[in-house]
Amino acid sequence: xxxxxxxxxxxxxxxxxxxxxxxxxxxxxxxxxxxxxxxxxxxxxxxxxxxxxxxxxxxxxxxxxxxxxxxxxxxxxxxxxxxxxxxxxxxxxxxxxxxxxxxxxxxxxxxxxxxxxxxxxxxxxxxxxxxxxxxxxxxxxxxxxxxxxxxxxxxxxxxxxxxxxxxxxxxxxxxxxxxxxxxxxxxxxxxxxxxxxxxxxxxxxxxxxxxxxxxxxxxxxxxxxxxxxxxxxxxxxxxxxxxxxxxxxxxxxxxxxxxxxxxxxxxxxxxxxxxxxxxxxxxxxxxxxxxxxxxxxxxxxxxxxxxxxxxxxxxxxxxxxxxxxxxxxxxxxxxxxxxxxxxxxxxxxxxxxxxxxxxxxxxxxxxxxxxxxxxxxxxxxxxxxxxxxxxxxxxxxxxx
Numbered sequence: 349x350x351x352x353x354x355x356x357x358x359x360x361x362x363x364x365x366x367x368x369x370x371x372x373x374x375x376x377x378x379x380x381x382x383x384x385x386x387x388x389x390x391x392x393x394x395x396x397x398x399x400x401x402x403x404x405x406x407x408x409x410x411x412x413x414x415x416x417x418x419x420x421x422x423x424x425x426x427x428x429x430x431x432x433x434x435x436x437x438x439x440x441x442x443x444x445x446x447x448x449x450x451x452x453x454x455x456x457x458x459x460x461x462x463x464x465x466x467x468x469x470x471x472x473x474x475x476x477x478x479x480x481x482x483x484x485x486x487x488x489x490x491x492x493x494x495x496x497x498x499x500x501x502x503x504x505x506x507x508x509x510x511x512x513x514x515x516x517x518x519x520x521x522x523x524x525x526x527x528x529x530x531x532x533x534x535x536x537x538x539x540x541x542x543x544x545x546x547x548x549x550x551x552x553x554x555x556x557x558x559x560x561x562x563x564x565x566x567x568x569x570x571x572x573x574x575x576x577x578x579x580x581x582x583x584x585x586x587x588x589x590x591x592x593x594x595x596x597x598x599x600x601x602x603x604x605x606x607x608x609x610x611x612x613x614x615x616x617x618x619x620x621x622x623x624x625x626x627x628x629x630x631x632x633x634x635x636x637x638x639x640x641x642x643x644x645x646x647x648x649x650x651x652x653x654x655x656x657x658x659x660x661x662x663x664x665x666x667x668x669x670x671x672x673x674x675x676x677x678x679x680x681x682x683x684x685x686x687x688x689x690x691x692x693x694x695x696x697x698x699x700x701x702x703x704x705x706x707x708x709x710x711x712x713x714x715x716x717x718x719x720x721x722x723x724x725x726x727x728x729x730x731x732x733x734x735x736x737x738x739x740x741x742x743x744x745x746x747x748x
Contacts, residue, residue, distance in 0.1 A: 363707060373399040381622050382638060385645065391652045393645055396621040410615055411486065413600035418539040418555045419492065419593040422447045424562075424697040429676070444647050444695055445703075447562030448539065449489060455568035456487040456539065458575070459554060467574040467583040468554055469547035471721055473728030478721070480577075481635045482550070486542040489558075491535050518730030540597075552699075555589040557712070559697050565709050573713055584715040589699035 380397045388394070401410075405743050425431050427445035434443050442448075468481035539555055557574065560566040573580060602616040620627050623639030695703035718724070729735070 351606055360405045366379075374620060375628070377627075379627065379638075380443075380554050381645075384649070393649065394622075395645070397618045398617045398619055401617060406617075410601055411599045412602060413542055413544060414596065415540070415542045415600065416539075417544075417595045417596040417597045418551065418699070419536065419595070419698060420447075420539070420559075422534060424559070425695065425703045440730045441563040441566060446698075447559070447697070450560070451564075451568050452558045452562045453489050453685060455571045456489055456567070458468055458571040459487050460714055461543070463575045464577045465550055465553075465575070466577055466721055467549055467580060468550060468557065470549040470553070470588070471583075471718075471724050473724050474741070475548075476729070477547070477726050478725070480547060480721070482543055482547060483540060484543045488540045490538055490540060492538050493536070496530075508557065549588055551594060552588040554593060555594075556587060556700060559589060559699065560586075560712065563697060564672075564697075565696075566712060567569055576657070580713070582717040582720050584695065584712050584717055586712050586715055587698060593699050640651055 362420075377399060381394045384394045388591050410544065422448055423445035425445045428442055433445070436442070461483055462483045464480045465482050469480065471477070539558060541551060541554065557566070557570060561568050561570065574584075604616045612745055622645050630636075638644055694705065695710075696706045697703050
C-alpha cells in the first residue's frame with residue numbers, strides 16, 4: 349500500500365514544482381488579425397494590432413497625422429472627339445473630360461499651412477464648432493503607380509523565374525505598365541493631402557474646387573479666395589465631390605523606433621503586423637503561413653485584386669472595340685460651339701463615374717452664399733432647445 353500511495357503522490361509533487369510561465373502579451377494573446385479577418389468582407393483586412401496601447405489611448409487624439417487619397421482619371425470622363433468636345437475657358441481652348449494637372453497642383457499648394465477652412469467644409473451645427481482652423485502638412489497630385497495597371501507585388505524580384513537572363517529578369521521587374529509615362533497623357537492620378545485633423549467633408553470640398561480648376565472653370569487662386577474668411581466670411585453654395593474615390597489611406601501614430609522603446613515617444617505604439625514571428629509559438633503555425641499560405645492575407649487580397657483586374661481589362665477592351673468602329677475623329681462636327689466669357693461646359697466632373705450635366709457655369713464666388721457659422725449654430729440650438737455651453741462641452745471641436 350505504501351508503494352501505491354507513493355506512486356499516487358508523485359504527480360502531486362510534479363504539479364507543485366511546475367510554475368506557469370509569465371503571460372506574454374504578444375504570443376499568449378488571441379490571433380486578432382486572423383480571427384477578425386475570418387469574419388470581415390474579403391476586401392477589408394486587419395493588418396496589425398498593438399498589444400499594449402496604454403490605458404489613456406485614444407484612436408482619435410493619439411493620431412498625429414491623417415492621410416487621405418482621392419483617386420481620379422485623366423481624362424475624367426469619356427471625351428468627345430473633334431470640335432464638338434472643345435469649349436472656351438477665357439482665352440484658352442479646353443477639351444471636355446481633360447483636366448489641367450499643372451493648374452490643379454498650383455491650387456493644391458495654396459492649401460498647405462494653417463488656414464480657416466469654413467468655406468471648404470460642411471458645417472455640422474450639432475457639434476457647434478467655432479474653430480475651423482486646421483493645419484495641412486502636405487498636398488500633391490501624383491500619377492498613380494507610374495501608370496502601371498499590375499500590382500507591384502507580382503513584380504517582386506524574388507519571384508523571378510530560375511534560368512532567366514538579367515535582361516529578361518529586368519523586364520519582369522519593371523514591366524506591366526501601360527507604356528505611357530507622359531505626365532500629360534491619360535492615366536490614373538491621386539490627390540494626396542496630409543493633416544493633423546480634418547473638418548466634416550473637408551477633403552471632398554477641397555477636391556471639388558480642384559476639379560473646377562482642372563476643367564478651366566476656375567483659376568487656381570480660387571483657393572486663396574475661399575481661405576480668406578475676412579473677405580469671404582460665408583461659404584458659396586457649391587457641390588462637393590463624390591465620396592467613392594476618397595480613401596483614408598493612413599493614420600499615423602507614434603511608433604517604436606527600430607525596436608528600442610527607450611528611444612521612442614512615451615505614447616509610441618508597438619505594432620504587430622500580419623505574419624510577425626513574435627506572435628507565434630508552438631503549434632500555432634508561423635508568420636509566413638499566416639501571410640502567404642492558404643487562407644493568408646496575401647492570397648485573399650490577390651483573389652480580390654485578380655477579379656477586379658480582369659473586370660477592368662474586359663471593360664477597357666469593350667470600350668476600345670466600340671471606339672474603333674464607325675466614325676473615329678469627329679472632324680466633320682463643324683466649328684467649336686462652346687465658347688464665351690461664361691465658360692460654358694455641358695458636362696461637369698465631380699469625381700463620379702459619369703459627369704453631371706449642367707447649363708451655363710456660374711463661378712464659385714458669384715454663387716448664392718450660405719448663412720454664417722454663428723447663425724447656423726444658433727438656429728440649431730434654438731430649434732432643439734439646447735444650451736450652447738452644454739453642447740460645446742459635450743462635443744468639443746470634432747474632426748472628420
